[in-house]
Amino acid sequence: MPSFSIHTYGCQMNVRDSEILARRLRAAGFSDAASEDEADVVLVNSCSVREKAEEKALGKLGMLCAARRERPGLVVGLTGCMANRLGTDVFGLVPGLSFSVGPRAAAGAVAGLARRALAGSRGLFLSDAERGPDDAPAAADAGAGGPPAHASFVTILYGCNQRCSYCIVPSVRGREESRDPRAILAEVRAEAARGAKDVTLLGQSVMRYGRTDFAWPADISSPMGFTEPLPRLLELLAREVPAVRRLRFTSGHPLGVTAELVRAMREIPAVCAHLHLPMQSGSDRILRDMRRGYDSARYLEAVRALRDGVPDVAITTDVIVGYPGETEADFEATRRVMEEAAFDNAFVFKYSPRPGTVSAAKPDDVPDGEKRRRDQVLLADQDARGRRLNDRWTGRTVEVLADGPSLRNAARWSGRTEQNKIVVFDPVPGLARGDFVPVRIESARPQTLFGAVAL
Ligand code: 5AD
Ligand code: SF4
Numbered sequence: 001m002p003s004f005s006i007h008t009y010g011c012q013m014n015v016r017d018s019e020i021l022a023r024r025l026r027a028a029g030f031s032d033a034a035s036e037d038e039a040d041v042v043l044v045n046s047c048s049v050r051e052k053a054e055e056k057a058l059g060k061l062g063m064l065c066a067a068r069r070e071r072p073g074l075v076v077g078l079t080g081c082m083a084n085r086l087g088t089d090v091f092g093l094v095p096g097l098s099f100s101v102g103p104r105a106a107a108g109a110v111a112g113l114a115r116r117a118l119a120g121s122r123g124l125f126l127s128d129a130e131r132g133p134d135d136a137p138a139a140a141d142a143g144a145g146g147p148p149a150h151a152s153f154v155t156i157l158y159g160c161n162q163r164c165s166y167c168i169v170p171s172v173r174g175r176e177e178s179r180d181p182r183a184i185l186a187e188v189r190a191e192a193a194r195g196a197k198d199v200t201l202l203g204q205s206v207m208r209y210g211r212t213d214f215a216w217p218a219d220i221s222s223p224m225g226f227t228e229p230l231p232r233l234l235e236l237l238a239r240e241v242p243a244v245r246r247l248r249f250t251s252g253h254p255l256g257v258t259a260e261l262v263r264a265m266r267e268i269p270a271v272c273a274h275l276h277l278p279m280q281s282g283s284d285r286i287l288r289d290m291r292r293g294y295d296s297a298r299y300l301e302a303v304r305a306l307r308d309g310v311p312d313v314a315i316t317t318d319v320i321v322g323y324p325g326e327t328e329a330d331f332e333a334t335r336r337v338m339e340e341a342a343f344d345n346a347f348v349f350k351y352s353p354r355p356g357t358v359s360a361a362k363p364d365d366v367p368d369g370e371k372r373r374r375d376q377v378l379l380a381d382q383d384a385r386g387r388r389l390n391d392r393w394t395g396r397t398v399e400v401l402a403d404g405p406s407l408r409n410a411a412r413w414s415g416r417t418e419q420n421k422i423v424v425f426d427p428v429p430g431l432a433r434g435d436f437v438p439v440r441i442e443s444a445r446p447q448t449l450f451g452a453v454a455l
Contacts, residue, residue: 002040003033010047013202016153018045023141028111041114046080048168050352065096075117079106081172091123102128108135150434152196157203165291168354178210198246206249207256231264238270252277254294254302262309272418273310278318282337283330296337303341314344314419322351322371324362346382348375386446397440397454404433423449
């Protein structure tokens, strides 16, 4: 039985795609390799969002293909956003690559491609345009074994129609395509059956779910009176799959923070008080140039609506530093708006020009050292802010979904709150991964809360 291993870069959508690929490979008779070094087939699931991410994946592919000198039968495959971006050019960049397949075409094709490559074929390519009916994830995939997971992802919206000036995603992931709520429901049920209690619904711009490309099925009603597709979907999943006690969705956009969505977050108990809402910049000039569709005031309005409407909501964000033409004044505006928004956490990225995007035509004129400095400043700001915000949790008892032994100190356990805050605590006898436990918070760091089980 040939064995496989998958190496994943990039976002949660890639993590989910890798899970589906693993399940399809198992269903087709492949086994999980004990380690990548022992695998017959290694798949690299790649990301194109920044040049660094692509360099890492290319480096990994190069190493794997070089390992073929000692392991001549080794099959190396590429999937994910780079497969779409590079097309057949990838075979010139990575000599010896066995196959490359677009992320939407991969599920249905991966087992066949791997078998053909094991039989000696090289340079096999399948684009997303050639995907077939088997490529959608199916509830049946959940039966294909693999480790049970109490936290799981389900993709609800593929692609992205927005055209942010810096972003390569629309060109590598295609047009928006919302999945049918009945297919999503079946998949969430299947995830619940294998232990999922926390499910994150995924889309590049998830709040656009169902807005442009389909009509909500007339036979699925909304007793809560929602008219928008995402609140309706959340209501449906919460009602039909009570075992999933936590529902999240990511990534957000401030223009998608509607009154209905805020009400759904407040009134549907399973919907978590947590939202990842990329801001990208606090400078109106830069936001306009980025074509984000909002200015800083509009962004802060969305933050205010969430804070007013959803008790204890945690808001996290993405910010890009060193966008073309970003001045010190633009950067200071970003610092101010981040402070005003009081983010619970922030991911800061140094601008990276991506081929074919609008902003790639502009000079990448903020020097790398300055990008690094701005990155460090924002992270230091966030550290101070995170500590201050997290201090507010000390003395409170929160419900934690236990993930297992903490990575830093295996004697302690870690888990997450509804707000997606990491909590570290001493385990109690009988505690199992995937249990909900009440933990009284005793101290806080910028990224972590510490407490004791309060039974
Ligand atoms: N350069 C740097 N960061 C980028 N992101 C997207 N495109 C780029 C780019 N060209 C960041 C955005 C997005 C996150 C996933 O990656 O902040 O929200
Ligand atoms: Fe990377 Fe974006 Fe592709 Fe996710 S969708 S893997 S973040 S390029």
